[in-house]
Amino acid sequence: MKRSTFIKMVTSVMAASSLTMVTAQAGDADLAQELTNPIADLITIPIQMTYDQNIGPDNEGSKLQTNIQPVIPIDIAEDWNLLTRTIVPVVQQDEIYPGSGSSPFQF
Numbered sequence: 001m002k003r004s005t006f007i008k009m010v011t012s013v014m015a016a017s018s019l020t021m022v023t024a025q026a027g028d029a030d031l032a033q034e035l036t037n038p039i040a041d042l043i044t045i046p047i048q049m050t051y052d053q054n055i056g057p058d059n060e061g062s063k064l065q066t067n068i069q070p071v072i073p074i075d076i077a078e079d080w081n082l083l084t085r086t087i088v089p090v091v092q093q094d095e096i097y098p099g100s101g102s103s104p105f106q107f
Contacts (some may be wrong), residue, residue, distance in 0.1 A: 038079060045070045061096040065089060 034040040048067040055061040074082045
């Protein structure tokens, strides 16, 4: 399997996935309502992937960047929630500069 085909498959699978932890008792309507509320008491972990090819001076480089963006609400009072959102980029790139080879995943 070609590397670019493999990366495209991984990108499409990861981009389509979003992990959401919800209580088992919530019904479909309640869940839909909570998902539209940006300050709901839900932990969400969106994953965004971008793939660039034909980059660098010789147009032979490629770069795959994955951003993991968990949103975690923390109760600090009865009427107050603190929302944390950390963005963690993971980058893998090949042949950006001629002769540089590939680099392992970088954080």
